[in-house]
Amino acid sequence: EPEVTQTPSHQVTQMGQEVILRCVPISNHLYFYWYRQILGQKVEFLVSFYNNEISEKSEIFDDQFSVERPDGSNFTLKIRSTKLEDSAMYFCASSGQGSLRSNQPQHFGDGTRLSIL
Amino acid sequence: KQEVTQIPAALSVPEGENLVLNCSFTDSAIYNLQWFRQDPGKGLTSLLLIQSSQREQTSGRLNASLDKSSGRSTLYIAASQPGDSATYLCAVEGGNKLTFGTGTQLKVEL
Numbered sequence A: 001e002p003e004v005t006q007t008p009s010h011q012v013t014q015m016g017q018e019v020i021l022r023c024v025p026i027s028n029h030l031y032f033y034w035y036r037q038i039l040g041q042k043v044e045f046l047v048s049f050y051n052n053e054i055s056e057k058s059e060i061f062d063d064q065f066s067v068e069r070p071d072g073s074n075f076t077l078k079i080r081s082t083k084l085e086d087s088a089m090y091f092c093a094s095s096g097q098g099s100l101r102s103n104q105p106q107h108f109g110d111g112t113r114l115s116i117l
Numbered sequence B: 001k002q003e004v005t006q007i008p009a010a011l012s013v014p015e016g017e018n019l020v021l022n023c024s025f026t027d028s029a030i031y032n033l034q035w036f037r038q039d040p041g042k043g044l045t046s047l048l049l050i051q052s053s054q055r056e057q058t059s060g061r062l063n064a065s066l067d068k069s070s071g072r073s074t075l076y077i078a079a080s081q082p083g084d085s086a087t088y089l090c091a092v093e094g095g096n097k098l099t100f101g102t103g104t105q106l107k108v109e110l
Helices: none
Strands: A005-007 A010-013 A019-024 A031-037 A043-050 A053-057 A065-068 A075-079 A088-095 A112-116 B004-007 B010-014 B019-025 B032-038 B044-051 B056-059 B062-067 B072-077 B086-094 B097-100 B104-109
Touching (some): A010 A019, A019 A112, A031 B097, B044 B056
Parallel strands (some): A010 A112
Antiparallel strands (some): A065 A075, A088 A112, B056 B062
């Protein structure tokens, strides 16, 4: 069964550095998402992406964050000037094969655990 | 702003028992509701999706119901097994995002 893959599985970075988290969504999906889960807390929405542009973003997704689909297969989340509070599990998801997006499940990757020191 | 609540927060049952997990949401303007399973340190596995026009969905030993007008969903697990031990998350889709509950941590004991 097709799956969403994320790399790396664990990223350790010094505070203030930039990180790029990578995702390969399911190949025929058209909608892409990033979520994060701080340890012990809810999964939180960050951003959704469709047709090469952001379709919705949360309050968390400020100027520190950006997303990109640099080619036909990858979807990346860049975090600039990382802070201690950015430490979390970051999940990529994809869904939708057409106009029936709202009736199709989002499929999640296994996540990247980001640790900011 | 959509708020999703799940009760109980944790549940421990003996193997073979049938059980019900509850989810409630504050804004009934949703496209669909998904139930996920999360194992420790792992990603989210989609279990069931109920469209807003549907009342229930079934997959194997799992049955999920949706009462959109009252803002409630239940996940029924029949004949629970130790392998069902995990955290179960409810999420509602509105706009272009999922809003998650805090989850129910289930332990099924031998």
